Amino acid sequence: MEESFYKIIFDLDPGCDDAMAMLMAFYEPKFQIKMISTVFGNVGLEQATKNACFLVEKFAQVDYPVYYGADHALNTPPQNAMEVHGKTGLGSKIVAKNVHKRPANYKNYGAIEAMRDYLNREPNEIVIVSVGPATNVANLLLTYPEVKDKIKRIVLMVGSMDGKGSITPYSSFNAYCDPDAVDIVIKSGVPITLTTKEIGTTAYFEQDQRERFARCGRAGQFVYDLCEGYKDKILKDGQYAVHDTCALLALLKTNIFTRQKVDMVINTTFDKKRGQTKFTPNENSHITLVTGVDKKKVFKRMEETLSRS
Numbered sequence: 001m002e003e004s005f006y007k008i009i010f011d012l013d014p015g016c017d018d019a020m021a022m023l024m025a026f027y028e029p030k031f032q033i034k035m036i037s038t039v040f041g042n043v044g045l046e047q048a049t050k051n052a053c054f055l056v057e058k059f060a061q062v063d064y065p066v067y068y069g070a071d072h073a074l075n076t077p078p079q080n081a082m083e084v085h086g087k088t089g090l091g092s093k094i095v096a097k098n099v100h101k102r103p104a105n106y107k108n109y110g111a112i113e114a115m116r117d118y119l120n121r122e123p124n125e126i127v128i129v130s131v132g133p134a135t136n137v138a139n140l141l142l143t144y145p146e147v148k149d150k151i152k153r154i155v156l157m158v159g160s161m162d163g164k165g166s167i168t169p170y171s172s173f174n175a176y177c178d179p180d181a182v183d184i185v186i187k188s189g190v191p192i193t194l195t196t197k198e199i200g201t202t203a204y205f206e207q208d209q210r211e212r213f214a215r216c217g218r219a220g221q222f223v224y225d226l227c228e229g230y231k232d233k234i235l236k237d238g239q240y241a242v243h244d245t246c247a248l249l250a251l252l253k254t255n256i257f258t259r260q261k262v263d264m265v266i267n268t269t270f271d272k273k274r275g276q277t278k279f280t281p282n283e284n285s286h287i288t289l290v291t292g293v294d295k296k297k298v299f300k301r302m303e304e305t306l307s308r309s
Contacts, residue, residue: 006251007032007125007152009115011069012244013041013132014051016085016230017200020302021131021244022052023219026060027308030252034118034126035104036066037111041132041177042081043089045071047096048132049103051089054096059219059309065104069111069136073178081173084231092229094222112140116147123150127251130185131157131244133174138181141188153191157247158182159266159277160197161291166233170267171275172197179268179275186264186287193250194264195290196277199257200243201234203295210240212303219309223302242298249301250290256301258292261285 008031012018025031036056038049049068056064072078086092104114115136119126128151130137141148158174159182165171175182186192205213214224232241250257262279264287279289 005030005032006127007034007122009035009037009118009126009128011037011039011128011130011132011136012052013039013043013048014055015042015048015089015132015244016091016226017242017244018042018131019051019055019090019226020223020242021248022055023059023222023309024245024248024302024305027219028305033062033064035114036064037115037136038066038068039132039136040071040078041174042085044080047089050099051096053101053103054099057099057101059222063101065114066101067105067111067114068103070139073133073135074138074180076176076178076180079167079173079177084233086229091226093225111136112143115140116144119147119150124152126151127153127155129155129248129251131247133177134158134181134185135178138178138184141184148188148190151190153193153251154185155193155247155251156182156185157195157200157243159194161279162198163276163278165275166197168272168275170273175266175277176275179266182266183268186266189286192287193290194287195243195247195250197234197243199246199290199293200241201232203246203293203298204232204235204239204241205299206239209299213306216303216306217309220303220306223306242302245302246290246293246298249298254297256294256297257290259288260291262287262289
């Protein structure tokens with residue numbers, strides 16, 4: 001049975017496709033955002049946080065608190081994807097400037113402390129949607145293990161089904177940024193829904209759909225503008241992936257996706273295959289892998305949602 005709405009902690013590294021997903025979360029009635037947390041990834045932590053504050057200030061109907069989290073991985077040198085998302089993360093046309101909103105952090109209180117407190121206040125009611133490196137979620141589980149059983153579900157956007165990568169021949173970007181964090185999260189036993197690079201790159205749109213989005217309110221025009229300078233490594237110029245929107249929508253019980261229960265492993269060794277993921281079917285697993293997507297239905301849902309802006 002479908003939930004009337006989902007309470008979410010949105011953990012991300014904005015990022016063009018992160019920004020699209022944020023807009024979807026702002027205007028989709030099925031989502032009730034409790035807080036937003038930022039992590040290093042597509043851009044550095046400071047820029048990711050500024051972008052998140054900018055998007056909340058510009059588009060959200062509620063002044064959601066934004067907390068910054070990890071600026072580095074557990075055991076991996078820093079990475080970024082500025083060649084995909086632009087120097088400041090929102091493509092080449094949009095720059096987060098004149099941002100008045102500030103992060104909600106204060107001394108000794110950051111993203112994982114805020115996550116802990118929300119989970120303690122509303123146990124087993126909140127889903128963590130993590131579409132950047134999984135470092136914040138891993139730090140939460142390591143630092144405050146008592147909250148593990150209070151997390152309703154974790155959604156991850158990480159890895160690949162075919163064992164091939166984007167940032168390396170074997171690893172997708174989020175997996176390579178912090179495979180040790182992913183390993184901690186998938187071994188936690190918390191129910192997980194997971195989308196891989198194949199889902200986002202299957203659900204890509206081109207100029208005709210971009211123009212349809214532009215007619216979907218001011219958020220739709222913003223999606224159109226985000227595409228300027230957004231260049232996914234796997235796709236051709238003029239093809240725009242919606243990795244993070246797919247991860248967000250995968251939380252809903254819709255016929256947009258196909259799914260399978262699986263076991264998952266990720267390579268955490270320091271060899272050429274670091275960050276590679278492998279999946280094995282297991283009906284009793286706590287991990288649900290999204291195996292396919294109907295991109296027309298994704299874009300229809302995006303048009304409907306963005307039109308509320």
